[in-house]
Amino acid sequence: MPSHIVTPATVIAALLTLIPFLWAIFFPTHLTNRAQSLHIAARLLCPAVLCTPYALVALSFHILHLHWLALYALLPVAVATLLWRANLSDPYQNGNWRDYLVLLVLGLAVDLRWLEPAWPAHLAIFSKLLLLDAGLYGFLAIRQLNGAGIDLRLRWQDLRTGLREFAFYAPIAVALGLSLGFLHLHPAWPKPLQFVAAPLFTFFFIAVPEEVFFRGWLQNLLERRLGRHTALLLTAVIFGFTHFNKRALHFNWRYVLLATLAGIFYGRAWRSQRRVAASAITHTAVDAVWSLWLR
DSSP, rough: GGGEEEHHHHEEEEHHHHHHHHHHOOHHHHHHHHHSSSSSHHHGGGGGGGGHHHHHHHHHOOOOHHHHHHHHHHHHHHHHHHHHHHHHTTTOOOOOHHHHHHHHHHHHHHHTTTTTTGGGTTTTTHHHHHHHHHHIIIIISSSOOOOOOOOOOOHHHHHOOOOOOEEEEEHHHHHHHOOOOOOOOOOOOOOOHHHHHHHHHHHHIIIIIHHHHIIIIIIHHHHHHHHHHHHHHHHHHHHHTTTTTTTTTSSOHHHHHHHHHHHHHHHHHHHHTTTTHHHHHHHHHHHHIIIIIIO
16 A cells, blocks of 8 residues: 555554454454444434544545445445334345345445545555445444354364365366466465465455354345345355456456356355354465465
């Protein structure tokens, strides 16, 4: 990250963005209990504070626009309100149209980068994390969606399951990826800092957000309507197609294919114990090996 964008404002904004994220993934029950202790109006309005990181960064770079500020304040409130209505209409959590509407909006906003123009160059990751914060608050604290497995306090079983599914997927991915010209072997050994930093960054800022969305929320909800196997395959296909515009100007069918196959093994890891931690470990291992040796 360029040094000129590391300012007191961006550091404070980063902390304000990461605190709800870390609170939700490490202490989900505590977050839910605190939210449920609030009056319903306060419960629905409090995620509006997620506009604060945008305000701090935008003011420090002199790019504050009221329409972006309003969007970052109102979208989390809209998410919370829709999921509150879903909770009232669907108390048995079979999956309500409002659940899928929230997932559609959040997913498209991230994948198509709708909100990234609000941010300075190199700081667009704020957009993804703030949308994740809005979703985590809505599904955990308001909808109280069960079975998602969003608890990143790692267990040995998470590691065993995650690495098992990685071991199943890796030979398929390497053979297919090399034959398609999608993967390219780079046998150089990475520097020690890179070897540690790459998996950590991948785990927290790529694997966990995507596994929360696709497995903890989407696959979890689809299972209730379609069953385990259909939900696994459909979620994997949707996950694969979200990669259509990655590393290419046009439809990247090779990436879609490899990502779809990966999604099957990520989904298997998640549903083994219904733990996002397990699928995030598989996801991290795949991405880390790819970025270090096969990109």
